[in-house]
Amino acid sequence: MEQHEVFSTIVQSKNVPNNIAQTAQQLLQTWGCRRNTETEVDLASYAVCALFTASVIHRNEKSQESSQVVGIPTLSDLLDTGNVHIKRFFERMGRLQSDHSFHQSVKPALKATMQKYCVTSALYHKFQQLMKRIFIQDPDSPLASEVASSEVNQGQPNRKHICWTLFLLAKGSLQQAANELVMTLHLLICCIEYTVKLSPAFLLQEPFNSAHYSQETEDAILQALCEEMGCRDDMADVVSVGEACLVPILSAIPRERLNQGLEGLPELEFLQEQYDHIYRQAGDIDERLFLDSSSHLFVQKAPTSEPPSRPDTENEHSSTTAMTPVKRAINSVQSLKSLLSTASDAPSSPLTKYFKNCSQDPSVSINQRVVALKDAYVHHFKRVMGSPSAAVARSRFQIGVRLYYRVMEAMLRREEERLSTKDFSSLLLSDPFHKSLLACALEVVNVTYEYSPNEFSSMPGNASRLLFPWILNVFSLKAYDFGKVLESFVKDEPKLTQEAKKHLQSIETRIVESMAWQATSPLHDLIKTAGTTLHIASPGSISTRTNGLNAPRTTAADMYLSPIRPTPQAPNSSEATPPPTTLTSPLARPPQQPQGVGPYPSPQPSNIPMSPRKTRSVSLNMFLNKVQQLAYSRLDRLCGMLTVSKDLMKFIWTCVEYCVTNKTELLKNRHLDQIVMSCIYAICKVTENELKFKDIVNAYRSLPHAEATTYRNVDIDGTKEDSIIMFYNKVFMPVMKGYILQFQPKNQQTPTASPVPSRSSAVSQASPGFMVGPNLYISPMKESPFKSPHPVKEFSFGSPSQLTPRKRTHYSFGEGPGSSEKLREINERMKQASMDSGSNTRSSTSKRLKFEDEDVSTSSTSQDEIDCPITNGSSSSNGVSSTNGHMTSQSASDEPMSTQPLPPSMQRRVAMMTSDIQASLSPAESDDKK
Incomplete structure (x- = not known):
């Protein structure tokens, strides 16, 4: 089916107004979706995206009166007619947003719709669980369906539908808070309490049955519900939300619309009429469809294959993995209140x-x-x-x-x-x-x-x-x-x-x-007053300890009260250079230090006169240090994706550092990434390693934080915005041309290469590890200091570089600086474990390491690959993929593993692994040689 046929079918089925259909047709042409190069499902998703976008634009242009939104299709209408799942819709819209410019009203509407769906979906899942927990008859059981059908025939609709529709109606009065999980959860509890109070006690399970008869307090049922949800400390907030949102809704219900056959619960038809008006005005999703298990809203999750749990950790595993969105939100609030x-x-x-x-x-x-x-x-x-x-x-x-x-x-x-x-x-x-x-x-x-x-x-x-x-x-x-x-x-x-x-x-x-570089920021006046005085210590002068004890610490007093102090004068010098600044942030991502020597000329002192450095400010130096750390991190990622050599990257970094410390006017009202991309293009061009700006932008778009406005809407003169190419030609090059030309290969005196920013010294950022379980961490593979110049012919726990790629393991046991005696001690212990493995009995150790053979062709990567962002959409904390690292099981003690005896079960596993690898080592090496 052609794109036009799919589009026409949806338009005709929902009687879409001509102006909306024409706008959507223009969008499809702009997106280049006229060819049927994809499946019919994708063709329908494009049509739904275009019609949704056009509908949002036209709704925004109207005054939101009922008469003016009649005929404008809602998202649920489009999904149902086009047979498109909402997950596919969101994914398609996300890609289209990254590739094309949209009307300013579309992005907020799309965000709100996506968040509304996620929140409602999580709440409905919890709502189903609570209804099963409260009522004796399972609302989803066949018996309950018969009872519900009987109630409908007698004019007594299902309590479950009444409660959920009442909640949706009350949620509409929360306005922006309707997409907040915690507040809407509190409102849902109030609606359930109202329904339970007006239900016969014999239909309720304990403790709600007893709470129904309780004379101690009027809030007995509410207390039981909060106990069930684990938010007893939030009782006051729940009551406040109920009084503000639910009570006005109940008070506005006419007396004749209360169903006396259901102890005074509102009529379902009345609630649906009220909600339908709100839903049509919003034009997004019909949340009542969750009650019908709509195939366009429910996400069918495929069963995940998890490794078998050990008996001693089964409960622990289930407690750490079973974390629903609602439970997570409750735990976050409780953690803060507990603190x-x-x-x-x-x-x-x-x-x-x-x-x-x-x-x-x-x-x-x-x-x-x-x-x-x-x-x-x-x-x-x-x-x-x-x-x-x-x-x-x-x-x-x-x-x-x-x-x-x-x-x-x-x-x-x-x-x-x-x-x-x-x-x-x-x-x-x-x-x-x-x-x-x-x-x-x-x-x-x-x-x-x-x-x-x-x-x-x-x-x-x-x-x-x-x-x-x-x-x-x-x-x-x-x-x-x-x-x-x-x-x-x-x-x-x-x-x-x-x-x-x-x-x-x-x-x-x-x-x-970006935000500190806005035109109204006090940073610009501070730079003019203090001068650009940031100096960064060379990497060799910085302590490499990972516990951060030797690192300087900056406090709030330093940041808010640091005066602009005169730089101390050095003897025999008219102007001294400020001491190196090594202040770092615990929130900054530690960048990697470039290495290697290439064919480019050796860096020489620059001929460009530097600005006078007469004053310094702790807060300014600290901020500019963070700017350089972030700039280097972004540059490192981009150069990795563009396959820029380390030597060329040094020149690019020198140019970026010069912009940040000497040409800060380039950053005014702009984004740091715009400077980084401009420096990459300029240095690559002048050194005859030319890259297309299109390639640089395409690489930048794959970064997790990238937004299209960064390269599409760049400030030119304070009043006009244009693309990053126009910024480069009209603003960047006129300011930086003289400095950039010094990097030409024929120039014998290139600018001095700038040192890279210091690593963060905070304890939490000492190692970019990611905790995946109790005492189990994933971190990037580190190069071991114990590297042998000869290939290893037998199995050992040496450096990863000593193993063949086919047999490289991702487990590292306390790898770090040490002596050769420690290595020999480990090897002797491994040999002893191999000899004693036959006589060892089964041990009932409660904690033991698991050895898993991984396919190194897919999981073994270099450090450069690990530092690059993941471009397939999957990511992990700190930007480290779990397949690109090695796992270390770490005990609560900080003692090195070599000083602790190995448990018998581990000795057996090591012995078995040793014999297996020794048997297969020769074929693996021969394969590698081939």
């Missing part, structure tokens, strides 16, 4: 002592500021989420204030230990510091409550309007000032959840790459 269980809404006694020890007591100003910011927070919260959310806003602000005081106390305690002083007047009287600290605490609270599942990797993430940068507008903060507190916040509150830490990391990345 603040001992905190209060007012400063603690130790914190009050710090206030009193100041030369000027800041208590009054801090309290007044908190009150003023609370009013601003609640006001803006209500504007986004609607008036019913005022109580929720006050509750969340209260949690944020507790975290604010807790982290402030930890910061001052660390400052006292570092500086041996108790007077922190300057810091505690700083308005930007307090605003930023409270804003960061509230951001942690918001991201905890705003969790929303996303089942589609091709689509953007959380679409909540309460997350960063929303808080900047609420508190009138600049992104650059807010970014100063992020590092100290993570250091001084190490018990934050991983989701919160990752969110703060993403915020810091956004600030460093």
Whole structure:
């Protein structure tokens, strides 16, 4: 079937208005979907995407009145007519968005629809479980179906349908909060409680039966439901949401529309009429279809093949893997509340002592500021989420204030230990510091409550309007000032959840790459005043210890109170060079250091005069250091995908570093990645290794964070935007041409190669490992210092480079610097294990390592490949693929494995593995030689 036939069938079936059909037809032509080069399902998905996009555009242009949206198809209509699954629709739209420009109203609508589907799908799954748990008769059983059919014939519709439709109707009053999992879950609990209260007790299972007769409290059923859901501590929030959203809906139901045969439950027809109006206005998905198990909404998950669990870890395995989106959201909230269980809404006694020890007591100003910011927070919260959310806003602000005081106390305690002083007047009287600290605490609270599942990797993430940068507008903060507190916040509150830490990391990345470079940012004035003074220590001068104990630490006081100090003058020099700056962020991804020597001229001192370096600022140096770390990380990934040599990459990095430290005006109102891509193209062209800009952009598009606006909408002169090619020709080259020409091969004096940024020294970032289970980590393969110049003829636990590619194993046992005596000790122990394996009896060890033979042709990669992003859509934490690393089973003890005896079961496994590999080693090597 041709594309036109598929499109016409959908248009005619749903009587799509001509203006929408014409807009959709133009989109299909723009997308180049006229040829039937794909399957009919894909042809239909293109047609559905075009009609949905056209419908969103026309809805946005109208005033949303009922008479004006009549005839405009909804997404559910299109999916049903085109027989397209919603998952396929989201995947297709995600790809189209990355390849083409869309109307400004389409992206927010698509995000909201995707998030609405994910949230509703997760809630319906939990709703089904609760209904089975509450009512004696399983609503999905044949008997229950007969009862439901009988009830319908008697004018008594199924309670399950009434409860779910009532919830959908009440959810519409939450506005933006309707796509927030935690708040909608609380509303669902209220709707279930209402239904259970109006149901006969003999239909209920325990403990709901007993709660139905309970005379102790009116909230007995609600308490039982919260206990069942594991959110008893959220009772107050549940009640607030119910009073704000459910009670008004119930009060508006006419008395004659209450079904007296079902103890006063509303009539299903009335609820459906009300919801249908909301659904047609929104134009997205009909959430009532979940009740019918719609084939276009339900995701059929194929059974996954998991390795057999051991008896001693079966319960542990099930507890760590069975984490539904609802359970995860509840656990996140409970973790935050547990963290603040001992905190209060007012400063603690130790914190009050710090206030009193100041030369000027800041208590009054801090309290007044908190009150003023609370009013601003609640006001803006209500504007986004609607008036019913005022109580929720006050509750969340209260949690944020507790975290604010807790982290402030930890910061001052660390400052006292570092500086041996108790007077922190300057810091505690700083308005930007307090605003930023409270804003960061509230951001942690918001991201905890705003969790929303996303089942589609091709689509953007959380679409909540309460997350960063929303808080900047609420508190009138600049992104650059807010970014100063992020590092100290993570250091001084190490018990934050991983989701919160990752969110703060993403915020810091956004600030460093673009937001701090906005035209209104104070960064530009600071650079003009202080000068570009960042110096980065050479890699050899940096401690390589991974525990971070020797690394310098920057505190909030350094960031907010660092003056612009004159650079100390060196003897016999008119102007001294500032000492190397090695300050790093615990949130920054540690880049890889380039190696190798190529055919290019040796770097020589540059002829370009450098800017005078007379002053320095700790906060500015710290920020520019982060900029360089991020720029190098992005450059390393792009060069890996473009197969740029390490030697050429050194020149490109030198150019990028020069832009960041000496030509910061190029970054004003622009994105750091735009500078990186321009430098790649310029250096490759001038060194006669020319790359097409198209290839660079295509490689950039495959990065996980890439957005089309980065290379399509680049600021040209402050008033006009154009493509990155126009930026390169009109802005970048006129500024950088003289410097770039120095990299020509015929030039005998090229600019001095810039050192790479230092690795992050934080404990959490010392090794980019990814925890996949208790005491089990995945991390990139490291080159062992124990490398033999001769090929290994027999099996040993040596370096991965000593094994043939066919037989390389991905297990590393405590690999690290050591002596040859330790290696001999390990080899002797392995030999002893081989001799004693026959006499060993079966051991009942509760923990043991698993040896699994992997196909090295698919899992063995070099370090360069590991550092590159995954382009097939699958990724893992820290950008490390589980197939590109080696796994290390690590015990709770930090002692090296060589000092601990091997358990008998492991000795047997090692002996068996040794004999097998020795038997097959010769053929493998012969294959390799061939």
